[in-house]
Amino acid sequence: MNIKLKNEDEFRVQIFKALADETRLEIVRLLRDSKKELSCGEIGDRVDMSKSTVSYHFKTLREAGLTTTRKDARTKYVQLRMETFEHYLPGFLDSL
Amino acid sequence: MNIKLKNEDEFRVQIFKALADETRLEIVRLLRDSKKELSCGEIGDRVDMSKSTVSYHFKTLREAGLTTTRKDARTKYVQLRMETFEHYLPGFLDSL
């Protein structure tokens, strides 16, 4: 079945692709600036796009390891995954 | 004529797109590790692709502001543009 394990550069490529979009940069900035975790809806309200598109952006960030998600009843809360930023992009969040 | 000036995030997107490719990450690593500047040919030898494709990757990096180029006779020398890395991705080169 040829299980392919990713090398570090494949992770880097996925991370950079995830960050190579203005909407997703804005989402990252909102999360960085928020003291608490934010719901998908709260973020979606600040990003003028269809909810399916916003959901797609969340998935892209999550699959790149840049965010984590917690579900509480109907609401999903998103927050940044700091280990990933620190490991692959140290200093970036401060410069954003 | 509607001259559009880029905001910072547009630059960031262009930079992240430029880095979101394994071949270009490898080029950046070669340049970082080299004490001297490298010619396009020297880099091309280490990257198994057609010369037109390699040239396209150089252009992508250059247009994102990640490299500069100097021409000497027939040869073009490439080197990293450290200001860009320091401004938009401080700490990244060390982590690569």
Place this chain on the structure above:
DNA sequence: CTCATAGTTCGATAATATTAAAACTATAAA
């Protein structure tokens, strides 16, 4: 049970990115 809310998935489409071959430009060497 029915309805509303929060979010995801699917299918289609348009825009962008990657790749290579072929033709091209500029320069050096014979």
Place this chain on the structure above:
DNA sequence: TTTATAGTTTTAATATTATCGAACTATGAG
């Protein structure tokens, strides 16, 4: 002057990405 070298541009094929609407899942409220 002819030929070889270093690199770019053009063209075309293919693959990937961003977007939206519609249908879907899960949960809470009345």
